[in-house]
Amino acid sequence: MFAEFLQFLFSGITVGAIYALVGLGFAIIYNASNVINFAQGEFVMLGGMGTVFFIGLGLPMPLAVLLAVSLTVIVGFGLERFAVEPARDAPIVTLIIITIGASIFLRGAAQLVWDRNFHSVASFSGSDPIMIGGASILPQSLWILGCTVVIVIALHMFFNHSMTGKSIIATSHNPLAAKLMGINTSMVLLMSFGLSALLGASAGILIAPISLTYTGVGIMLGLKGFCAAVLGGLGKPMGAIAGGLLVGISEAMTAGYISSAYKDAVAFIIILAVLFLMPNGLFGGRGTERV
Amino acid sequence: MNALSKPETGGILSLALVIAILPAFLPNSFYFDVVILVGINAIVCVGLNLLIGYTGQISLGHAGFFGLGAYFSGILVSIHGWPPLVALIAGAVFVGVLAYILARPVMKLRGHYLAMGTLGMGIVISIVLNQEGDLTGGPDGMPVDAFSVFGWEPGNELTWYWMVGGLLLIAVWLALNLINSPVGRALRAVHGSEVAASVAGVDVARYKSLVFVVSAVFASVAGSLFAHYSGFLTPSEADFFHSIELVTMVVLGGMASVFGAVVGAAVLTLLPQLLTVFHDYEMLVFGAAMMITMIFMRRGLVPTLQSAFNRWRK
Amino acid sequence: MKSLFKKAGLTALVAVSAIGLATGSAKAEETIKIGSFLAVTGGASFLGDPEKKTLDMYVEKINSEGGVLGRKLELIVYDSGGDPKKAVPFAKRLISDDKVDILLAGSTTGATMAVIPIVEKAGIPFISFGGAGVIINPVKKWVFKTPHTDTLAVQKIYNDMKSRGISKIGLLSGSGGFDKSCRKNVLDLADGAGMGVVADETHGKGDTDMTAQITKIKNSAGVQAMLYCGFGGATSIVAKNFKQLGVDIPHYQTHGSASKSFIKNADGGAEGVRLPAAALVVVDALPDSHPQKKVASAYKKMYEAKTGSEISSFGGHAYDGLMLAVEAITRAGTTDKAAVLAELEKTNNFIGVDGIYTMSPTDHLGLDEASFVMVEVKDGDWKMLK
Incomplete structure (x- = not known):
């Protein structure tokens, strides 16, 4: 009985960590720019498919991963410069449509350059399950958890101890004041998109050995990541991580104990409940209306 | 005479004229098929535009209402043998009530939270349609019987064309009336500034809810028509991508422009058909079109062209 | 991973592959039009991709050998991505705009079931490559299938x-x-x-x-x-x-x-x-005495030589569908839809790669467990x- 629970918990935490990484990407961009980047899921796709592509060229795995992440970061920069920047002062609806357009564009481009089939990526260190308390966990799941922890710590250091990190925080609190203080806010925006792309690509690469990857993989992962970010109160990095894990574990428990059919609905039902009862998210503070 | 000189009346007359003469230029039933789909999408967009364009509230879940209307007709008619018209009305009433219940909490949300809320609502509807396979046939869909009213069936594409064309005119007429009513003026105030509107004594929440319900009912009716017309339904009618398509139609055509919604629906429905030869590029072009219009023509095709035309005339 | 680079070969959607020498000698109205929508791309592309390649390949081969009834075959393939929603407009388009003579289509059961009402209404022979038994059981007048149920x-x-x-x-x-x-x-x-x-x-x-x-x-x-x-x-x-x-x-x-x-x-x-x-x-493991050995080996050889990729059983469904259609049209001596339908139902001991087909008005598959x-x-x- 307990073994079963543990099994559901393992798969919940694994996928939850991925949602957390994606949600974190949403939070960082939102912090820097008040933009919700609906193309976040495509970063996840680019990470996974990019790795498949570079491995296909005969490159060793670490190099392929590095190139895939770089490619995604460049796309992130491009997205900020050519799609978001020119519409900075536009209303929310407009920005939402621009980033959704970007996500469709990127998916279309990926389907054109690559294909629409499923691809597998080899696990980082074997695929023989490790048994813990009667439940099995994959070495890849440990990789996911380990990498997520490392990334979160690194981000924390970055935001609190580096000049660039601090200027991102400053910009998120008050863009005008930050600008007056001599912070290059446009650079901060660019950085935030690059950083988000890095997070998304990492998530995509980490999950690929477990769930296969294809050009449409970013849609659901992106939306769930958005749920995680909103659940945590938009713009709260730690909230996004908590939100991601919460969504992942609830999903796994629902699939295990209630109905696997409604697994995907869980994230959205939680989010609706939270929004209706607490319109600013679980860990959210003040409202976000821009007048 | 006075009524005729109003630009809206002129617009509705030109739309009627286009609908009346278009059949002469359609070579076969395939082209009718495309135009009928344009009409069905246009009905949804005219309603959605009231919400997005006139009250400034986004909905990323309207395909959910379209899908519910469609499946209401599909299930009640094809499985339970209801008369199609009754099923259509039942669907519209159900969706209207559902939208009314949802409207208060949903319309309280702002900005991105509103986007998330409506998105979640649409996705939950689409998941239910996917999973309740015994009723809906699951992801692979269900067949739907033909439409009929008191034994009369719109057998061929031409009859469907007139039916959808007529309904589109009614939808546009209703929308124009709503916009030019006191309620409509209040709506525009809401879009301008909610605080100002409520200070001026406008019951903001009530008007927003009203528009939400109206737009949901438009979507539901269009969904029912679509179900009977296409004869086959899949849950993708209610999915996130379809919601995005609908929003894009509205925004591309022109927010706060009833005819913009019709133009937007026409452009985005025709585009994939024209692109079939370059089908590989369809998503690329679609995504690029969304971005480029929003960056360079934020107000959409119709208003941008309109002001360009006005400037040229001066 | 090679497949990533073979994108060009995948000529995804709606590449209207008018195959053969149709352009020169034979006029459009003289060709026999075969309409198809397949899951060439998407999650079910492992079905549609070999099916399309098989149809392309054999239509070309048949045309180079003089066609059917002295007429060239013209193949029109749309990519449904395995999505029933997309299959419906493609089927309508094939029937009313492209005016095809026969449909050899539907990689998945879902896409097949979606178009059956349209096919039945239009009255056009339709050989599906979908897997499930519901396609032909109960029997639909115009619908056949080749894969085992x-x-x-x-x-x-x-x-x-x-x-x-x-x-x-x-x-x-x-x-x-x-x-x-x-x-x-x-x-x-x-x-x-x-x-x-x-x-x-x-x-x-x-x-x-x-x-x-x-x-x-x-x-x-x-x-x-x-x-x-x-x-x-x-x-x-x-x-x-x-x-x-x-x-x-x-x-x-x-x-x-x-x-x-x-x-x-x-x-x-x-x-x-x-x-x-x-x-x-x-x-390769079949004994030489196996009735399907010859047909199946020939198909495998040709497919692997032309595409450079390994055969899957799915391309075989398309091969059988095409050959059954060609046989029926040849026997009927016309592309008249009712006549072709009647001949399809008279298919008897036809050796395909999937098995030996014997159809009847009550059996629109004609395979048994032995194959x-x-x-x-x-x-x-x-x-x-x-």
Whole structure:
């Protein structure tokens, strides 16, 4: 009985960590720019498919991963410069449509350059399950958890101890004041998109050995990541991580104990409940209306 | 005479004229098929535009209402043998009530939270349609019987064309009336500034809810028509991508422009058909079109062209 | 990974592949038009891609040999991506705008079922490549199919299970048309075969993690084997998850998994999985006396030479469909739809790669269990059992 629970918990935490990484990407961009980047899921796709592509060229795995992440970061920069920047002062609806357009564009481009089939990526260190308390966990799941922890710590250091990190925080609190203080806010925006792309690509690469990857993989992962970010109160990095894990574990428990059919609905039902009862998210503070 | 000189009346007359003469230029039933789909999408967009364009509230879940209307007709008619018209009305009433219940909490949300809320609502509807396979046939869909009213069936594409064309005119007429009513003026105030509107004594929440319900009912009716017309339904009618398509139609055509919604629906429905030869590029072009219009023509095709035309005339 | 670079060969959607020398000599109205919509790309592309290649290849071959009834064949293929929603407008377009003479289409059960009302209304012969029995049972006037049904597959699987002393199984199925039809067969045929279904789990379309469902099956009391009903990318994920969870009961899948990409993407998880498949996938292991050996070998040779990729049983469905259509049109001496329909129903002992077809007005498939073989995945390849 307990073994079963543990099994559901393992798969919940694994996928939850991925949602957390994606949600974190949403939070960082939102912090820097008040933009919700609906193309976040495509970063996840680019990470996974990019790795498949570079491995296909005969490159060793670490190099392929590095190139895939770089490619995604460049796309992130491009997205900020050519799609978001020119519409900075536009209303929310407009920005939402621009980033959704970007996500469709990127998916279309990926389907054109690559294909629409499923691809597998080899696990980082074997695929023989490790048994813990009667439940099995994959070495890849440990990789996911380990990498997520490392990334979160690194981000924390970055935001609190580096000049660039601090200027991102400053910009998120008050863009005008930050600008007056001599912070290059446009650079901060660019950085935030690059950083988000890095997070998304990492998530995509980490999950690929477990769930296969294809050009449409970013849609659901992106939306769930958005749920995680909103659940945590938009713009709260730690909230996004908590939100991601919460969504992942609830999903796994629902699939295990209630109905696997409604697994995907869980994230959205939680989010609706939270929004209706607490319109600013679980860990959210003040409202976000821009007048 | 006075009524005729109003630009809206002129617009509705030109739309009627286009609908009346278009059949002469359609070579076969395939082209009718495309135009009928344009009409069905246009009905949804005219309603959605009231919400997005006139009250400034986004909905990323309207395909959910379209899908519910469609499946209401599909299930009640094809499985339970209801008369199609009754099923259509039942669907519209159900969706209207559902939208009314949802409207208060949903319309309280702002900005991105509103986007998330409506998105979640649409996705939950689409998941239910996917999973309740015994009723809906699951992801692979269900067949739907033909439409009929008191034994009369719109057998061929031409009859469907007139039916959808007529309904589109009614939808546009209703929308124009709503916009030019006191309620409509209040709506525009809401879009301008909610605080100002409520200070001026406008019951903001009530008007927003009203528009939400109206737009949901438009979507539901269009969904029912679509179900009977296409004869086959899949849950993708209610999915996130379809919601995005609908929003894009509205925004591309022109927010706060009833005819913009019709133009937007026409452009985005025709585009994939024209692109079939370059089908590989369809998503690329679609995504690029969304971005480029929003960056360079934020107000959409119709208003941008309109002001360009006005400037040229001066 | 080579496939990533063969994008050009995939000429995805709606590349209207007017094949052959049609442009020069024969005028458009003289060609025999074959309409098709296939899942050339998307999650079911492992079905549609070989089907399209097969049709392209053999239409070209037939045309170079003089065509049918002295007329060239003209093939029009649209890519439905396996989506029933897209299949419907394509079917309408093929029938009313392209005015095709016959439909050889529908990689998936879902896309096939979606267009049946249109096909029946228009009255045009339609040979589907969809897997499930519901397509032809009950019989629809204009609809035929070439792949073995899930009913045959389930019978074959039950026989194999019984020979291993298995009587209690856990069932996992997807939610697509084929998956559901297969699940229904598993449940309906269980009593007659003396089998008990002790777990009945499902997963959603596009799910990428089935560990929860498999955990429940693993923990069901008395379960002796797991059977998965589904096709496409999900087959590999199920096999992977099955291995990940360290489940040690026999694992069965259906002919929906009979493609090399199933083995490749399962990352070792496919080892030991048993499934029924067309003899084509193990053609080299067939004895020379096997009636299908000659046809199947010839098809395999041509397909592998032309495309450079390995055959899968799915391309074979398209081969059989095309040949059945050509035979029927030749015998009818016309492309008149009713005449072709009548001749299709008179198909008798036609040797295809999927088996030997004998159709009738009440049997629009014409295959029996004999044309199916049980295979097991061993060392990353199919191995014929018995």
